[in-house]
Amino acid sequence: MPELPEVETTARGLRALIVGCRIGAVGGIDWPRMLPTSAPDELARALVGRTIQAVERRGKYLLLRLDDAASLAVHRKMTGNLVVVPSVAPRQPHTHLALSLEDGRDMRFVDPRKFGRVYYFPTPEALERFLAERLGPEPLGELGVERLAELLRRRRGRLKSLLLNQLFLAGIGNLYADEILWAARLHPERTASSLSLAEVERLHQAVQRVLLEAIARRGTSLSTYRDASGEPGENQAFLQVYGRAGAPCLRCGTPIARKLLGARGTWFCPQCQRPEGGG
Numbered sequence: 001m002p003e004l005p006e007v008e009t010t011a012r013g014l015r016a017l018i019v020g021c022r023i024g025a026v027g028g029i030d031w032p033r034m035l036p037t038s039a040p041d042e043l044a045r046a047l048v049g050r051t052i053q054a055v056e057r058r059g060k061y062l063l064l065r066l067d068d069a070a071s072l073a074v075h076r077k078m079t080g081n082l083v084v085v086p087s088v089a090p091r092q093p094h095t096h097l098a099l100s101l102e103d104g105r106d107m108r109f110v111d112p113r114k115f116g117r118v119y120y121f122p123t124p125e126a127l128e129r130f131l132a133e134r135l136g137p138e139p140l141g142e143l144g145v146e147r148l149a150e151l152l153r154r155r156r157g158r159l160k161s162l163l164l165n166q167l168f169l170a171g172i173g174n175l176y177a178d179e180i181l182w183a184a185r186l187h188p189e190r191t192a193s194s195l196s197l198a199e200v201e202r203l204h205q206a207v208q209r210v211l212l213e214a215i216a217r218r219g220t221s222l223s224t225y226r227d228a229s230g231e232p233g234e235n236q237a238f239l240q241v242y243g244r245a246g247a248p249c250l251r252c253g254t255p256i257a258r259k260l261l262g263a264r265g266t267w268f269c270p271q272c273q274r275p276e277g278g279g
């Protein structure tokens with residue numbers, strides 16, 4: 001599933017490709033459930049003639065801001081990709097939306113599993129309300145150690161499930177949660193309130209480093225993720241624990257363990273990430 005680094009990579013790619021472009025036509029909608037906030041013909045009426053003014057990211061949502069203050073928020077879920085191609089290019093299978101730009105290119109939403117969603121908001125306030133109900137703070141940028149410590153103090157629950165909770169921090173999913181906890185040498189089932197200040201500092205550093213490195217490598221392409229130009233990312237070659245059960249820990253050589261936590265596969269090093277902490 002695309003997480004923060006993949007959505008950020010796509011946002012940067014789209015920003016270079018489509019900001020300033022006018023939407024000439026809207027087509028290819030074959031899966032109306034993908035549009036929770038608008039009927040297909042309403043969406044087409046709202047978008048045709050609009051210019052894309054900005055491309056942003058918030059959590060795992062990709063935001064397109066339009067010149068009439070309306071916006072689109074795209075959540076790719078499992079397999080959704082947003083790619084820019086010449087309008088004459090044949091539509092690849094599983095294309096569920098095509099915004100035809102007036103310069104002869106399309107931005108297409110391709111999603112084999114069909115869990116992805118495209119939300120339309122007529123006003124900035126409606127978008128902000130939607131995001132505020134679903135997302136906590138961004139893990140990069142202004143999140144300092146003190147703020148993270150404060151967020152952890154207020155929470156019960158275990159670190160892995162907390163990192164997956166979008167209201168705790170926005171944008172982290174199963175893959176980067178495991179990578180972050182390995183980098184921080186924290187067991188995924190540690191409770192938030194049991195962390196020492198040194199451990200909170202390690203967690204804070206790991207969040208920044210793992211996400212920034214993955215962005216620098218343009219995301220992780222394990223299966224379907226592609227960037228806005230249709231290219232895979234490069235971070236899959238640098239994963240430390242995710243998907244590596246039985247392989248030696250790259251820090252201590254102990255075989256990586258896999259465990260189901262809340263129905264999600266969780267990979268960790270049983271030696272470097274001790275349940276009682278103190279490591």
Ligand SMILES: [Zn+2]
Pocket residue numbers: 249250251252253254269270271272273
């Ligand atoms: Zn280890």
